[in-house]
Amino acid sequence: MTAIQKKNERYNKIVDETLKKLINLFGKHLVSVSSSLLATDEFKPMLLIQLDEPLTVLLRDKKVSPNGKSIKAVLKKVADLQIHITTTREMADFAADFPIELVHIKKRYRRLYGDDPIVNMDVNFENVHSAVSVSIQEVLMRLRTAYLSQHYDGLLVKNTVIQLYPTFESALYLRSQSIPTGLREVVFKVESCYNTKSGVLSEIAQSISMNKRSILVRNMLALLLALEEILAGVKGLKGIGAAQ
Secondary structure, three states, rough: HHHHHHHHHHHHHHHHHHHHHHHHHHHEEEEEEEEEEEEOOOOOEEEEEOOOOHHHHHHOOOOOOOOOOOHHHHHHHHHOOEEEEEHHHOOOOHHOHHHHHHHHHHHEEEEEEEEOOOOOOOOOHHHHHHHHHHHHHHHHHHHHHHHHHHHOOOHHHHHHHHHHHHHHHHHHHHHHOOOOOOOHHHHHHHHHOOOOOHHHHHHHHHHOOOOHHHHHHOOOEEEEEHHHHHHHHHHHOOOHHHHH
């Protein structure tokens, strides 16, 4: 068994054990649990937990409140995973509120328990287009300041590119491209689709996989330029949603 297979087996066991405990602790208030793979180089699963009422309400419920400490203990034990707790009412607006996340989740999720809140959600081009533009612009504003003030390091560059991973997936969706799995594969395709002048994103992804943070620092200005090029390409797609 390879290291990746062992890691997947361990995560599957953790997810299964956590699911059984959640069903027991929340009872009928647990509407659904879905798992989605966070396909950065770490390939960690994410859990989407849907409750019928807000957690603050349920913790005052006479049947759930006695389990409060146990619920905290269960979630603390799997704190290295990404866990999102939502409600049925919030899930009704998920496609509109989180279009980038929807593109990412739809590609690699599986229903573990209860309803399937994702299957009938439609990805809207205009929502994705707007969200991708905002996501890249927000990152650019922060990175420009960090670059000019010289207040950045390899960790900032690494976290920024990993943070943008779902945004890059959605940038590919906007160009009607198939979305590969893995950070290096996704950024390489984004560079190709949006005709960036350098392969800096691929270089950064490679450095991340090799854990070479010192190399990452030298790529800061090139990263800014690449993101500006991608943003310009995304904005140039405005209005073509009906053709998708």
